[in-house]
Amino acid sequence: MDAQTCIRSKRDSRDYAEAPISEETLQGILQAGRMAGSSKNTQPWAFVVLREASGKSELAACGQFAQHMPSAPLVIAVVLTPDGGAFDAGRASQNMMLAAWAEGITSCPVAMHDQECAQRALGLPEGHRVAMVLAFGYPASEKSRHRGIARTPMAELVHEERW
Template structure:
């Protein structure tokens, strides 16, 4: 698949079938994350894959933003004290979500959860924060695209405020 096709097809999916995500697919998603760029090639991220239905339910109980019933959650941890880590984790997350599109999966980035209980439940060490949870599964419904601002509202040429493409 063309990268732009994957970008345009990616949606925040919140409705999933109960079909499990196979091991080899999970590994491909994590490989996509592993190959994301990171500042100084530090790779200061850690990924936890969760597929056990009881564990998924427990995470869902403490995650207000987690809708539907994903068959896979990837929790991403790092140190917020190092601001570059947030950027790095964002790039790794996008790699996962784009690879998910390629593999016929839906995904949704979740940041509305009770960090303390989820972090403890997942055994995340004290020196790391739980940054993001990705809910992943085979989509039951594919959401319609959300409106995006036109390029000329968000992009400029040479300096801020100068019309793009002029």
């Protein structure tokens, strides 16, 4: 899959097949996150991999829209170290989701609305916080892949030289 196809066809999916994600594929996804650029190359992140049902359920209880998360065979929590910036976490997250999609694995970012709950569930060290949780799995079906909501038309989005 070329980059344009991968980016344009990647949508956030909440229905996953039961098929597990291989260790090799997981390592590829994590490498993609690791290689993201960050402010002054501080790499202010760590990734917590969750595959056990109990851990996924405990974490899902910390988000308001996380009902689908426990059914994902693979969950990666993107953790920011103290002073780490949200933009850096976003770059690492999108890298991982696109690398996964290039292998046919869909995903969905899941926000942790109760940050303390998420930090407790993951046993994070002091000052670390959960930037985003990513749920991964092979799509349950093509139809379930996304909700089909359109993006803003290009003409409304792009400004030349000045707003």
